[in-house]
Structures are given as C-alpha cells and as structure tokens.
Amino acid sequence: MKRFLWALAALPSSFSPINSSRRSGSSQKRHWFVFTALSLLLLATGLDHFGSAYKLPNACLAIFFIAGFYLRTFWSFVYFSLLALALDLWVLAGAEGIEAYCFTPAYGFLYLGYYAVWRGGHWAATRQLPQPLTLFGLFFAAVVAFSLAFAISNVSFYLFSGYFAHLTLLDYIEAVAQYYQPYITTPLLYLGAMSIAHRLCRWLAATRVFKFASE
Numbered sequence: 001m002k003r004f005l006w007a008l009a010a011l012p013s014s015f016s017p018i019n020s021s022r023r024s025g026s027s028q029k030r031h032w033f034v035f036t037a038l039s040l041l042l043l044a045t046g047l048d049h050f051g052s053a054y055k056l057p058n059a060c061l062a063i064f065f066i067a068g069f070y071l072r073t074f075w076s077f078v079y080f081s082l083l084a085l086a087l088d089l090w091v092l093a094g095a096e097g098i099e100a101y102c103f104t105p106a107y108g109f110l111y112l113g114y115y116a117v118w119r120g121g122h123w124a125a126t127r128q129l130p131q132p133l134t135l136f137g138l139f140f141a142a143v144v145a146f147s148l149a150f151a152i153s154n155v156s157f158y159l160f161s162g163y164f165a166h167l168t169l170l171d172y173i174e175a176v177a178q179y180y181q182p183y184i185t186t187p188l189l190y191l192g193a194m195s196i197a198h199r200l201c202r203w204l205a206a207t208r209v210f211k212f213a214s215e
Contacts (some may be wrong), residue, residue: 011122034070038063042080060084061146062190068121069138077118081111090102104163109156113149117187120145135195144193146184 045059067076092103124141158164158172165173 017060031071034066035076038067038080039083046084047091048052051053057186059190060114061117061149061187062194064117065121065142065145065187065191066194068118069125069164070125072122072125080116080118084114085111104157105162106123106153106156106160109160110153112156113152116148116152117145120148138191139188142188143184146187147180148174150180 023041041059042063045056063080064077088103088107116135120141124138127137127141153171154172158167158169164172
C-alpha cells in the first residue's frame with residue numbers, strides 16, 4: 001500500500017503526460033505503474049459492461065483515454081485493445097441474453113471507438129494550455145472523445161448488426177439517445193476519481209504523516 005501511494009504521488013503534477021521518448025529512471029517507474037494499474041483496472045471491470053451493486057462498471061473508455069494521455073505510444077493502444085478483446089472473448093464463450101445479443105458483425109467497430117478515445121487522450125497530452133485551463137481542456141477532450149465513441153459504436157451497430165431493418169436511422173438515434181448520458185458519465189467519473197486520488201496522494205507525499213508511514 002505504501003508503494004502504491006508513493007507511485008501514484010510520483011505521477012507528474014498537473015497531469016503532465018509521460019514522455020515516452022526520453023524517460024528517466026523515475027519516469028520509467030511511473031510509466032510501468034500507470035501501465036500496470038490500467039491493466040488491473042481493465043481486468044477488474046472488463047468482464048461486465050454494465051456493472052451492478054457489487055461490480056464496478058466497465059472502465060474501458062477511461063482506460064484508453066488515460067493510456068493515450070499518459071503512455072502515448074501506439075503500442076499502448078494495441079496492448080489494451082488485445083486485452084479488451086481477450087476479456088470479451090472470455091465473456092462470449094459463455095454469453096447469453098444481452099451479452100450474446102451485442103456480439104455482431106458490428107463488434108469490430110468498438111475498437112475504432114476505442115482508438116478515437118485513445119487519440120483524444122493523446123491529443124490532450126500535446127496541448128499546451130495555461131494552468132487554469134488544464135482541467136477544462138482535459139474535460140473537453142474526454143467528452144468529445146467519449147461522444148465520438150458513442151456515435152461510432154451505435155451507428156455501426158445500426159448498420160451492421162442486422163437487428164434494425166425495420167427502423168430508420170433517425171428512429172434508431174432517438175431510441176439510443178437515452179443511453180448517451182450514462183455512456184459518457186461512467187468514464188468521466190473514473191477520470192474524476194483518478195484526479196482526486198492523484199492530488200490526494202501528492203498531498204500525502206508532502207506531509208509528515210506520509211513520510212513517517214513510509215519509513
């Protein structure tokens with residue numbers, strides 16, 4: 001637990017991205033901490049897309065955004081895509097009901113949506129915004145990226161799933177619009193939780209209580 005707090009506190013201040021081209025020893029440690037933490041979060045939440053009273057909702061969108069922002073290398077996108085695919089295939093092996101319903105020829109377009117989210121995080125990492133606008137810029141980039149992923153996944157599902165021949169595109173959009181708010185709210189909450197944890201651990205690292213506990 002002490003090492004976890006130290007590593008999280010050591011992340012760059014103000015959500016500065018990790019430069020993948022020139023990593024110092026401490027920067028490499030931060031890189032691997034973020035990589036490992038995101039992997040564990042995906043493993044913990046990736047088997048359930050909706051969540052429940054005893055399960056956290058799927059964190060895929062937040063993970064791809066954070067990977068794009070902090071890790072930035074294209075291989076981070078490839079790795080998390082393969083991990084998400086492996087988890088979905090595990091679910092598919094015993095899928096029934098709504099889960100089986102969602103596995104259609106449109107499934108591959110989910111990864112186009114994930115790429116849009118990863119790219120949104122990457123874009124946010126390269127913007128040089130004044131300090132007061134940093135959080136606003138991140139929020140704006142996240143909302144746009146999550147919204148684009150929502151559009152890609154739902155339009156592709158309409159076009160390629162084979163379920164909606166009786167519906168016009170406008171009727172379908174009206175039917176799925178109710179899911180937009182929860183779709184983007186969940187990853188935004190994950191990003192908010194990470195922001196709070198980041199700042200809290202940086203504060204703890206600067207206090208004598210944390211220093212005493214680390215000895």
